[in-house]
Amino acid sequence: MKKNPQNLKAHWPSRGSRAGCNSLIHAGDTPATTTIVAQPSWLEAHATLPALIFLLLSMFCITGTAQNPDSVAQQEIQRRQAAIPRGEAALAQGNAAMKAKNYTLANQEFKTAVTYLPDAVVSGKAHDEALAGFCKSGVILAEARIAQGDYVGAEAILSEILSDRYDPNCREAAQLLAHLRQPGYFNKTMGPNFLAKVEEVKQLLTEADGFYKSGRYDLAFKRYDQVLKLDPYNTAARRGQEQIDNTKYKYGVQAYDETRARSLWEVEKGWEEPVHAYGKTVGALEGAYAREASGTARITNKLNTIIIPRVEFRDASIREAIDFLREQAVENDPSEGKKLGRRVPLLCPQALLREEPSPLPQVQLSLARWLLRQQRSRVLH
Numbered sequence: 001m002k003k004n005p006q007n008l009k010a011h012w013p014s015r016g017s018r019a020g021c022n023s024l025i026h027a028g029d030t031p032a033t034t035t036i037v038a039q040p041s042w043l044e045a046h047a048t049l050p051a052l053i054f055l056l057l058s059m060f061c062i063t064g065t066a067q068n069p070d071s072v073a074q075q076e077i078q079r080r081q082a083a084i085p086r087g088e089a090a091l092a093q094g095n096a097a098m099k100a101k102n103y104t105l106a107n108q109e110f111k112t113a114v115t116y117l118p119d120a121v122v123s124g125k126a127h128d129e130a131l132a133g134f135c136k137s138g139v140i141l142a143e144a145r146i147a148q149g150d151y152v153g154a155e156a157i158l159s160e161i162l163s164d165r166y167d168p169n170c171r172e173a174a175q176l177l178a179h180l181r182q183p184g185y186f187n188k189t190m191g192p193n194f195l196a197k198v199e200e201v202k203q204l205l206t207e208a209d210g211f212y213k214s215g216r217y218d219l220a221f222k223r224y225d226q227v228l229k230l231d232p233y234n235t236a237a238r239r240g241q242e243q244i245d246n247t248k249y250k251y252g253v254q255a256y257d258e259t260r261a262r263s264l265w266e267v268e269k270g271w272e273e274p275v276h277a278y279g280k281t282v283g284a285l286e287g288a289y290a291r292e293a294s295g296t297a298r299i300t301n302k303l304n305t306i307i308i309p310r311v312e313f314r315d316a317s318i319r320e321a322i323d324f325l326r327e328q329a330v331e332n333d334p335s336e337g338k339k340l341g342r343r344v345p346l347l348c349p350q351a352l353l354r355e356e357p358s359p360l361p362q363v364q365l366s367l368a369r370w371l372l373r374q375q376r377s378r379v380l381h
Contacts, residue, residue: 084126087116091130098133103140110134114166135161135170142176149191155180197230204230208240217244306332 094109113130138161145154158177162168179185190198208223221244227237308328316324 084117087113087130088126090116091126091133094130094133094137098137103137103144107134107137107141110137131167135167135173139170139172139176142173146180146186147195149188149195151180151186151188201227201231201234205236205240208237212240212244217248220244302329302333305334308332 090109090113094106094113097103097106097109110130110133114127114134117127117130119127138157142154142157145151145157155177158173158180160166161170161173162177167173204223204227208220208227211217211220211223221241224237224240224244227234231237306329308325309332311324311328
């Protein structure tokens with residue numbers, strides 16, 4: 001067989017090729033024709049060495065990886081089983097926080113429980129419970145953010161709940177998120193500052209109502225003024241002030257009626273007559289007034305008890321007659337002191353005892369055993 005140098009050159013691998021065999025057999029034009037490729041030189045073999053090393057390392061890595069799938073799966077199973085107790089503890093803490101209405105803590109615990117409880121046969125029920133708690137607590141937190149005017153924060157919470165990682169089928173979260181994104185459903189002009197003023201107004205209105213019910217109308221009116229400074233068009237504050245004004249007006253009417261009635265009574269009292277005293281209406285008298293009252297009573301008693309045996313006047317003056325009666329009163333006084341007769345001249349008019357330039361009338365009288373009072377009356381008349 002004749003060797004063709006051109007065929008040898010054409011079928012020899014070029015430099016740097018990844019040929020890994022020592023010889024190549026190619027089919028010629030005829031089945032009987034066989035081309036023998038000569039061995040390359042040592043320089044060409046040295047160039048293919050790095051390619052062979054890379055190929056061997058790749059085959060080793062593939063072989064190592066293919067030999068350990070069971071061990072990797074076993075490690076994952078162990079990791080998930082070890083995380084189940086932690087997930088169950090987080091689930092219990094989340095339920096307790098929900099009962100205590102600490103929704104922020106409950107949402108965090110439920111989120112942790114969903115992370116550590118796999119959706120498998122062993123922990124599937126606990127996983128579903130944690131997912132439902134995470135959805136419910138998140139919706140409550142979102143509603144609280146909306147009430148505070150934090151619409152961006154509420155939307156972030158709802159979007160996390162509805163993500164593929166947690167619960168895309170949470171109906172409450174989807175409905176609330178749709179309302180948030182619906183224009184005009186929530187008044188987003190009411191920010192946190194405005195809502196804080198609303199709460200302050202509510203507090204002031206409550207205090208004003210309490211002051212009014214306890215009768216402290218001035219303090220209640222002041223609270224309503226504070227409300228109107230925050231909310232100038234607050235109708236509840238104006239109604240409260242109107243109620244206070246009406247109450248004060250009614251009090252003024254009653255005060256007017258009382259003052260008028262008292263004044264009329266004072267006028268009418270001037271027409272009152274003193275009531276006559278019957279019997280002993282006063283207590284014991286004291287001091288000089290008591291002595292004077294008792295002395296007058298004794299004088300009256302003596303005038304009614306002293307009896308003069310005989311009295312006879314012939315052309316006697318009144319002074320002379322009074323002096324005579326005084327002497328007789330002292331002599332005929334039945335009491336022990338016998339000093340009453342000295343006061344007899346005080347019982348007659350002083351004008352008759354004064355010295356007059358004209359002669360006094362003369363007394364002509366003759367009496368026997370008459371009372372001193374009767375004799376005095378006869379002399380004076």
